[in-house]
Amino acid sequence: MAVGRVLRWFGRPLGVTVLVVGLALAGAGLYWFQPWKLWVNETVRDEIPTAAPAGGANDAAEGTAEGAEASGGTASDAPAGPETLAEGELISHEHTTTGSVKVLRLADGSRTLRLENLDTSNGPDLRVLLSDAPVKEGKAGWHVFDDGEYVSLGKLKGNKGDQNYALPADADLDKLTSVSIWCDRFDVSFGAAPLARG
Numbered sequence: 001m002a003v004g005r006v007l008r009w010f011g012r013p014l015g016v017t018v019l020v021v022g023l024a025l026a027g028a029g030l031y032w033f034q035p036w037k038l039w040v041n042e043t044v045r046d047e048i049p050t051a052a053p054a055g056g057a058n059d060a061a062e063g064t065a066e067g068a069e070a071s072g073g074t075a076s077d078a079p080a081g082p083e084t085l086a087e088g089e090l091i092s093h094e095h096t097t098t099g100s101v102k103v104l105r106l107a108d109g110s111r112t113l114r115l116e117n118l119d120t121s122n123g124p125d126l127r128v129l130l131s132d133a134p135v136k137e138g139k140a141g142w143h144v145f146d147d148g149e150y151v152s153l154g155k156l157k158g159n160k161g162d163q164n165y166a167l168p169a170d171a172d173l174d175k176l177t178s179v180s181i182w183c184d185r186f187d188v189s190f191g192a193a194p195l196a197r198g
Contacts, residue, residue: 101114126159126182130150131146146182
């Protein structure tokens with residue numbers, strides 16, 4: 001019987017070796033590609049960021065009022081919220097990707113990259129890259145974001161929703177003019193946006 005022959009073959013040393021190697025390769029493939037992530041969504045709902053000095057919210061409000069009065073204005077002249085320094089719309093690369101990107105300057109002078117209404121596929125080792133690469137449509141733009149100068153802002157928090165990522169103080173927005181949802185494992189962009197200065 002065919003089943004009996006197969007079982008006898010796997011009972012031999014060569015058969016056991018082939019079986020063990022096959023299982024190891026299958027396990028490695030599952031770990032590497034993580035195909036189940038295509039059916040798992042992670043939604044993040046970060047609020048629009050605010051910043052306050054270490055003294056707390058009351059000290060921040062007082063400091064804003066004092067600063068405005070010292071410059072000849074009033075407390076109501078102070079900015080109502082974060083200032084948008086640059087923004088752009090995501091286009092699709094390896095995976096269908098939509099949403100918008102903003103670089104915000106907060107009240108304390110720090111900067112944050114914000115993804116809004118992000119919708120892309122989940123995948124292994126996704127990161128947010130700020131890059132000097134131009135955003136190109138189609139396959140020509142899939143693999144360019146780690147070729148030149150770039151800064152990784154960390155792992156993508158989720159494949160859907162609104163998310164904030166702190167920018168390093170030395171990140172130069174005159175040079176780093178694009179954002180990519182980057183799969184570091186396979187060196188491919190899921191989607192990207194050019195950043196237009198405000």
